[in-house]
Amino acid sequence: MIEMSRISYTENIKLLIASSLIASLIFTLFYTKYAHGEAETLTVTVQSSLSFSAASNNFGNITPGTAKFATTTLSVTTNNTAGWNIVLSGDDQATSNEVCDLDSDASAGITDQTEWVNGAATTTAGNAVQIGSFANSGDVLAFRVMSASGTAPFRAGSWWGTTDSYTDSATTLWAGIASSTVSRQIGNAGTGSYSASEHLSTVLYYLDVPATQQTGAYSCPLTYTATAN
Numbered sequence: 001m002i003e004m005s006r007i008s009y010t011e012n013i014k015l016l017i018a019s020s021l022i023a024s025l026i027f028t029l030f031y032t033k034y035a036h037g038e039a040e041t042l043t044v045t046v047q048s049s050l051s052f053s054a055a056s057n058n059f060g061n062i063t064p065g066t067a068k069f070a071t072t073t074l075s076v077t078t079n080n081t082a083g084w085n086i087v088l089s090g091d092d093q094a095t096s097n098e099v100c101d102l103d104s105d106a107s108a109g110i111t112d113q114t115e116w117v118n119g120a121a122t123t124t125a126g127n128a129v130q131i132g133s134f135a136n137s138g139d140v141l142a143f144r145v146m147s148a149s150g151t152a153p154f155r156a157g158s159w160w161g162t163t164d165s166y167t168d169s170a171t172t173l174w175a176g177i178a179s180s181t182v183s184r185q186i187g188n189a190g191t192g193s194y195s196a197s198e199h200l201s202t203v204l205y206y207l208d209v210p211a212t213q214q215t216g217a218y219s220c221p222l223t224y225t226a227t228a229n
Helices: 002-035
Strands: 050-057 068-078 084-090 105-109 141-145 184-189 199-207 222-228
Touching: 050 222, 068 084, 068 222, 084 199, 141 184, 184 199
Parallel strands: none
Antiparallel strands: 050 068, 068 199, 084 184, 084 222, 141 199
């Protein structure tokens, strides 16, 4: 009996020691996990977006010798911090085919002003000129970006002049519409022009024809393209 009690006591001591070790191990593992916690960082990239639309007021009827004007309003909304640019081209404009063709005879067209060539930057002049400088006495189709409307960096006074005169003015500059093979920028709102609001700009067209211009309806298809920089 005494021997059996001694064994039971010994086993109890072993069980107590084992329980203490297990408890100690659990505590150590818990402490180690807490001491080596990891930090997480969430990242996200906001993609660039751009929406664009154009609405035009047409020339209507024109009498030879009396200039008429029409407009296109450009609307751009973008979140691109580097800004945006717009190019313009005439769908039918080429060496042998003018922007405006007679609907009933595509070989009969309205004379274009010298095709627009923009400067390397909006601060560098392009080849736009005042009406009085037109070699064909102003019997042409020409265009410009108005200075009285639109995002300031897009207006480019060096390209189009600083005033919106409807008569001959040295500070109101005009050019011919570029062909579809060499469509060129008409404005560039670069870095620093970002805003969440809609950007509106107006393109002004000038048109006069000689007395010899064939009568009838003419169509002048154009393409505007807005691109994020």
